[in-house]
Amino acid sequence: MDLERDSAVPDINNRERTTMEDGGQRVIPLSVVSLHDSPGDCWVVVYDRVYDITPMLHEHPGGMEILLENAGRDVSLAFQGVGHSRAALAALKAFQVGVLPDGECIFNQRPGHLRVARQPSSAAMLYTP
Template identity: 55%
Template sequence: MAATVNIGRSVAETIPAFDKTITLEEVSWHDHARDCWIIIYDRVYDITDFLEEHPGGSDILLEYAGREASVAFRGSGHSAQAIRALDKFCIGELPMHERIFRKPGGYRLSDLPE
C-alpha cells in the first residue's frame, strides 16, 4: 500500500527511520550558514545546501541553526510537499533519551493546547 501523508498528525509518521544517532550537543555545533543542522520531530537535518532554496528564506532557517525547530516548522503551516522534502536532508535522529516526539508516550504537536 502506498504511504500516506497526513499533515494533521505527526510528521514523524510520514518519514522512514534513519539509523545514525546524533546527539543534541553534536547538532548544536552546526549552527551557521556554512554548516547548518536542525531538528524536526527528533530527526536531524543537514539543511546547509537548502538555505538559499527555502521559499521562506534563509534567515528564518538560520534562527534555528543547531537547534530544535519542530514547533516552528509545524507552526508555519508547511504543505505535504514541504514535509516530503524534509526526507532528503535527514542525516540521523536523536538518541531515545533526548527525543520529545518519537518515543513511547511521546507528544504529538496536535496534542498541545491552543
Template identity: 45%
Template sequence: MGGEGKVFTLAEVSVHNTPQDCWLIINEKVYDVTKFLEDHPGGDEVLLSATGKDATDDFEDVGHSDSARDMMKEYYVGEIDASTIPKKTKYIPPKQPHYNQDKTSEFIIKLLQFLVPLAILGLAVGIRFYTKTT
C-alpha cells in the same frame, strides 16, 4: 546522505549552525539543510535561527505543505538522542490574589453610608439655625 540512522546529541547538532553547515532538529530527526538555505521560501535566516534547539514547534507553527514534508527526506542525516534535549516546561503564571471588581462599589457604598447621614445632620442643623435666626 552518509549518516542515515546515526544518533546525535544536541551538542553535536548545535555546532552545525552556520550558512556553510546548517543542521536542524524536527520531530526528533536531524536534517542537514545546508544545500536548501538559498531555496527556502522564508529565507536562510529562518533556518539559521532554528539551529541548536528542537525546531519542531517552529516548523509546525508555519504549516508546511505535504510536498515540503516529503522534501525533508533528502536532507535527513539521523536521529536525535531525546535525552539530550531539555524538556519543555509548561508556563504556570504566578499566583495572584483574586481581583474583586466590586471593591470600588463597596468603597462607594461605605462612603455614602458615612456622608448621607452627615449631610442629613448638617441639613437639620442648618434648618434649625435658620429658623431660629428669622
C-alpha cells in the same frame, strides 16, 4: 552565528559523540546538532530527526535568515506553527543525517523503545476534572 570553532570541539565524525542505531541510522545528540549553526554548516531537528539543510538554505521560500536564526536547534514547533505541508516534511527526507537519541526524543518513539515517566508532569497535576 558564524563562529570560529576551536579544533578541540568535536564534530559529527567524532564517534564518541554519535552512535549507529540497529536500523542503520546515526544517532546524533542535540549537543552535536548545536555545533552546526552557520551558513556553511546548518543542521536542524524536526520531529526528532536531524537534517543537514545547508544545501537548501538559498532555496527556502521563507528566506535563509529564518533558518540561520534557528540553526543547531530543534525547530519542530516552529515548523508546525508556520503551517508547513506534508510535502515540505517529505522533501526534508533527502537531507536527513540521523535521529535524536531515545532520551531526547519528544515526538516519535522508535519500536522497542518504551519511555516511562518517573513522575507525573506538572500539566497533569494542574488538571482537575
